[in-house]
Amino acid sequence: MPCTGFADGSAFFKGGLKVPYDFSIVVDKFPIFLPAAIETLKITGASLVFGIIVGLIAALGRISKFKLFYYPSTFYVTVIRGTPILLQLFIVYYGLANIIRLDPFPSAVIAFGTHNGAYIAEIFRGAIKSIDIGQTEAARSLGMTRFQAMRRIILPQALKRAVPPLGNQFIIATKDSSLASTIAVRELLLKSQQLGSSTFNTMEYLIIAGIYYLIMTTVLGYFVHRLERRLAISDRAG
Amino acid sequence: MTGRGEYAVNKRSERKMVEVKGLNMSFGSLEVLRDINLSVAEGEVVVIIGPSGSGKSTLLRCINFLEKSRLGEIYIDGRLVERKEKTINTMRQDVGMVFQHFNLFPHMTVLQNVIEGPTQVKGMSKGEAVQLAESLLAKVGLQDKRDEYPAMLSGGQKQRVAIARALAMQPQVMLFDEPTSALDPELVGEVLGVMKELAREGMTMLVVTHEMGFAREVADRVVFMDDTKIIEEGTPEELFNNPQNERTQAFLSKIF
Numbered sequence: 001m002p003c004t005g006f007a008d009g010s011a012f013f014k015g016g017l018k019v020p021y022d023f024s025i026v027v028d029k030f031p032i033f034l035p036a037a038i039e040t041l042k043i044t045g046a047s048l049v050f051g052i053i054v055g056l057i058a059a060l061g062r063i064s065k066f067k068l069f070y071y072p073s074t075f076y077v078t079v080i081r082g083t084p085i086l087l088q089l090f091i092v093y094y095g096l097a098n099i100i101r102l103d104p105f106p107s108a109v110i111a112f113g114t115h116n117g118a119y120i121a122e123i124f125r126g127a128i129k130s131i132d133i134g135q136t137e138a139a140r141s142l143g144m145t146r147f148q149a150m151r152r153i154i155l156p157q158a159l160k161r162a163v164p165p166l167g168n169q170f171i172i173a174t175k176d177s178s179l180a181s182t183i184a185v186r187e188l189l190l191k192s193q194q195l196g197s198s199t200f201n202t203m204e205y206l207i208i209a210g211i212y213y214l215i216m217t218t219v220l221g222y223f224v225h226r227l228e229r230r231l232a233i234s235d236r237a238g
Numbered sequence: 239m240t241g242r243g244e245y246a247v248n249k250r251s252e253r254k255m256v257e258v259k260g261l262n263m264s265f266g267s268l269e270v271l272r273d274i275n276l277s278v279a280e281g282e283v284v285v286i287i288g289p290s291g292s293g294k295s296t297l298l299r300c301i302n303f304l305e306k307s308r309l310g311e312i313y314i315d316g317r318l319v320e321r322k323e324k325t326i327n328t329m330r331q332d333v334g335m336v337f338q339h340f341n342l343f344p345h346m347t348v349l350q351n352v353i354e355g356p357t358q359v360k361g362m363s364k365g366e367a368v369q370l371a372e373s374l375l376a377k378v379g380l381q382d383k384r385d386e387y388p389a390m391l392s393g394g395q396k397q398r399v400a401i402a403r404a405l406a407m408q409p410q411v412m413l414f415d416e417p418t419s420a421l422d423p424e425l426v427g428e429v430l431g432v433m434k435e436l437a438r439e440g441m442t443m444l445v446v447t448h449e450m451g452f453a454r455e456v457a458d459r460v461v462f463m464d465d466t467k468i469i470e471e472g473t474p475e476e477l478f479n480n481p482q483n484e485r486t487q488a489f490l491s492k493i494f
Contacts, residue, residue, distance in 0.1 A: 137304050138341035138400075142355035142407055143331035145323075152358060156345050234345050234387040 025204040029195070030211070036191035037212045043108050043177045043187060048170060050113025055120025060150075062125045073121070080118035086179055088115055093183045108180040116173050123169060127162040128154060160231045167224030171217045178213075188212050253280040254316060255411045255442040256301060261310030263293075263300055270296050271307065272466040278411065281440045285453040288463035289489060294446040295338075297463070298415050301444070302326075302333045315410055331359060334404030338416040340396040342388040348375065348399050349384040355407045367406070374402040378432050394425030398432055405436075412436065414445040450493060454478055462486045 061073025080088065092114075093107040102110070131154050139149035181190035192209035196202035256278040263271035271293045278284045286294045299305040301312055303319070303326045312319045319329045343351050352371035356362040362370075375381045378398035388396055397417055404412060414433065418426040430452050437443060437456050447453065453460050454474045461471040462483070470483045481487045 132341070134337060134339055134341035135343065138335075138337065138343070138403075140327075141302055141304065141330055141333075141335035142403070143327050143359040144355075145327055148358055152354065153343055157343075160345065234347075235389055 021203050022201060023204065023207075025201050026207050026211075029205070030208055033188060033191055033208050033212055036186060036188045036209075037216070039185065040174070040177050040187040040212070041216065043105070043112065043180055043185065044170075044174045046109045047112035047116055047177070048173055050109060051116030051120050051173070054113065054117030056124055058117060058121035059124035059128065062121060063128060077118045077121050080115055081122075085112070085115045085176055086182065089179055089183060104180065104183045104185045107183060108177070108185050112173065112177060112180075115176075116169060119169050119172075120166065123162050123165045124158065126165075127158040130161055131157050163224060163228050163231060167221065167228075170220055170224070174216050174220065175213060178209075254278070255280050255282075255314065256444060257313035257316075258297070258301065259311045259313070261297070261300060261307050261312070263296060263305065263307040263310075269466055271300065274310070274468060276461065276468065278442055278444050280410075280442055282458045283437045283441075283443045283445065283456055284459045284461060285445045285447060285457040286461045286463055287447070287450070287453060287489075288469075292463040293466045294463050295415050298335075298413050298444065298446050301413060302330055302335055304335075331407055332410045334407060334409035334412040336397070336400050336404055336412065336414045336417050338419050340388075340393070340400045340420070342396055342400055342403070344388050347385050347387055348380065348391070351388070351399060352403045352406045355403065359407070371402070371406055374405050375399075377405075377435070378402045379428075392425060393421045394428045397421065397429045401429075401432055401436075411442045411444065414443065414447065416446050416448070418447065418449055450478070462489065464489065 058073040058076055061069045062077065064070050064073070089108065089111040092111040093102065093104065096102065135153050135157065136149050139153040140146075144152070177187060178189040180187050181193065184190065188209040192205035196205040199205075254277045256276070258274055258276045261271055261274040262269075274293075274297055276284075276297075286297065288294050296305055300307045300310075303312075303321075306321070314329050314332060317329075319325055343354065346354065349368065349371055352374060353362075353364065353367035356367040356370060357364055372381060372384065375384055378401055380395060380398055380402070383391060383395060383399070388399070391399065401412075401417075417433070418429050421429065426449070430449060433443070433445070433452070434456055445452075445457075457474050459471060460474050460477040462469045462477060462481075462485075464485050470477065470481065470486045477486065478490065481490055
């Protein structure tokens with residue numbers, strides 16, 4: 001039997017070419033995605049806070065002379081960067097279930113936080129390493145301890161240098177949070193899939209989710225750029 | 239043309255501010271310092287000269303343990319500096335260091351650079367540190383630059399801020415590691431001027447430099463190093479006018 005039309009009754013041809021989508025849905029249903037968008041922001045935000053803390057610790061571990069600090073940090077970064085994020089999510093949600101049964105949301109935050117932490121660790125490590133050794137020497141020659149020199153002199157400069165790659169990682173994290181849909185966290189992608197499959201307007205609902213992601217990542221990019229410019233004040237020569 | 243005439247204020251002291259005994263240092267299998275013995279008395283200005291790679295800068299860096307020597311002892315104001323993190327940190331408060339490449343903290347203003355040491359290391363109150371910093375900035379002629387960031391300054395200005403930053407710790411000794419080598423020629427004078435002023439005030443100074451005019455004019459004693467060793471030392475007139483060692487003669491004939 002030849003295919004002549006769509007489920008909702010509209011035909012390919014009815015006196016002319018008809019677009020097989022109803023984009024008014026995109027506009028009409030846009031607001032009902034707001035709670036899902038907030039859920040996406042919550043997962044992303046929480047996993048980034050988690051990731052920054054873990055990342056900073058791991059970065060300091062990666063440059064530490066103490067083997068007990070260096071090796072675990074290096075192991076963490078190697079394992080997490082070397083395995084898929086979806087696998088990590090499933091390990092936390094399904095794999096650990098025999099030991100501890102976590103709800104979808106905390107599972108997602110732990111998995112994504114751990115994942116982002118590994119990348120953020122490398123961003124911080126690179127930024128710290130990029131600061132001239134003379135800065136440490138000048139700080140130490142004033143009598144500062146290693147810790148003081150790191151906290152007062154090296155880290156403030158390194159964090160500034162880390163802003164552009166961090167912004168990039170934040171955008172990646174926002175998009176990667178969509179993987180939480182696979183363990184039933186009620187975020188944007190899950191919402192669009194659920195509505196899409198129950199109404200057959202799959203494309204329209206996917207587009208809504210896409211627009212939300214685009215808004216979030218664009219706004220994030222804008223703020224990162226502004227922050228970069230503000231931090232560049234001390235670099236500006238007359 | 240002598241260092242003693244013009245700058246010989248309070249330079250009779252027998253108190254040894256810096257004493258280096260039997261210092262040996264190597265980077266891997268490469269020997270960079272061999273059996274160095276050197277002392278600097280209170281108020282004395284000692285200038286170390288010599289060809290590149292002779293070990294002058296390394297010697298200076300060993301004195302405040304930016305490089306860890308393999309063998310030998312460092313005494314600051316008569317006290318042996320033990321090779322312990324804490325002792326070294328305490329010692330560094332008394333030993334100011336000025337670097338070839340300034341190493342100012344770029345994320346801090348000039349004033350913040352200068353008060354960083356006293357407030358963070360000595361626990362001085364901010365008000366007191368600012369007062370001290372302002373007087374030091376006035377001394378190096380940069381009081382009007384206190385709120386600028388280092389990126390706004392010329393090389394000569396940066397180095398003068400670096401000197402003020404080191405002085406803010408109120409050190410007993412100042413080490414200068416080729417302080418004018420990274421400067422445009424026209425900016426060398428302003429830095430040397432500040433250093434001369436310090437010498438005149440009686441600061442104990444150990445200076446590695448290629449500025450022979452400065453050595454002649456300001457030094458109480460000039461030390462010539464070549465190939466990891468101290469070859470010869472003496473007053474400027476002894477060393478420059480009547481060098482004893484042929485290596486010293488060869489070096490001086492090349493630069494004059």
